[in-house]
Amino acid sequence: MIKIVNLVKSFNGQVVLDGINLELPTGKITVVIGKSGVGKSVLLKHIVGLLHPDSGQILVDGQDIAYLRGASLRAFKLRLAVLFQGGALFDSLSVYENIAFPLREKTRLPEREIAQRVRERLTQMNLAPEVETKFPDELSGGMKKRVALARAMIQEPEIMFFDEPVTGLDPPMTNTVFHLITKTHQASGYTALMVSHDIPEVFSVAHQVAMLHQGRIIAAGTPEEIQSHSDPMVQSFIRGEVDFLEA
């Protein structure tokens, strides 16, 4: 169980997260929705240890990860994997080397075993074997996302983080990526946090949805509960109404 308690973060005096309280149930996919620039990725980066909160706690199995250092922080990071918004593939490495990278760095598996696992993941992501010799700049957006997902999944994480996993993809590829996320979740049962503004697609993968607005979680519940939520801000976001303050 991951529990976020009263998390506060400011940048240059501007409060981005203003007392976030949220629980991520074990083995479930929680999706945080909200407008662009509202702080969804900032929230995710706190939980994976890339940012430190001004105050508040991020409890993973009762342990506050904001205070982890050295070996204990490394042990926590070995349990997680992240699918970054742009894929974050290493552009000096081939697709094969990118996917094999976590195994080469985190384990002492023989190269033959690594090669077998890489090929299994490529097949799982519906990627042809020829792709493995290509470099990231030779791939389309959808292929990059699938390679990044393969790299994340090869780590067999207990906790999975998805930062805007379908941003910039066409509708068929969006559905493909969501389908692969559902498939990998069914196969390994990881706990997941996804930040996204892709409505209504996220409702198909989420077990729990929370809406972030003005630094706070203003609504949380099952996809059905969120879709019928009484808060006008939630309804306005779900219906994609024009934001007159920003328009």
Added chain:
Amino acid sequence: MVKIFRHLGQRTLNMIQEAGGMVIFLLEGLGLAFAPPFRPRRLLQEIYKIGGKSTLIILLTAAFTGMVLALQGYYTLRKYGSEGALGAAVALSLIREMGPVLTGIMVSARAGSAVTAEIGIMRITEQLDALDTMAVNPVQYVVMPKLLAGLLAVPLLTAIFDVVGILGGYLVGVVLLGVSSGSYFASMKQSVVALDINGGIVKSLVFGLTIILVACYKGYYTEHGAEGVSKATNQTVVLSAVLVLAWDYILTSFFM
């Protein structure tokens, strides 16, 4: 008036903060060289990228520098009937000053800018964050091999610069202008002492570390997308060239 002083004060504070940040970054980077996991292949890759790929430009710069030194030196020395000392003049200028300084500036322009751009792009495309979330220390994986490569490659490039520069001087002084080959090398052997060579080595070590440190630091803390990478790359070339010249003055004053 108060505004000007406030602005100057802020700039000074920022510079001190940046200098402090670089020292901490350097200590962290070098300290991680002694912590496992060790990745010798990464070090070899960086030596090739920083050193190997800079060899051609160093060869060209060195040859022309030696040739110009010989040309200038010959006409100056001839006024005093001392053309025989041309070898000494060329060798001392190269070994003490021109070799380390010009190698430093050329490495900064070619490899320093490339290092900043590479790390800067890794920062803005979240590749450094990806390493971190995979429990791989980005400073240890990306920065440390580059710092070590700078320390190893720049002194070697400087040695190549010195030798090629002396041969360039030979080509102009001996082959084209008719200075005796024997006196070119004899005067060199007589004048160049161990202190000159040691001074050159110390300078090249300091320059190598400074250039790659600035390049890595500017790349690692790049912000604001592509424009930020462009700005950081520009700052690397300017700052490392200025620091090479400043260090040169400080180190020369120690070795004189």
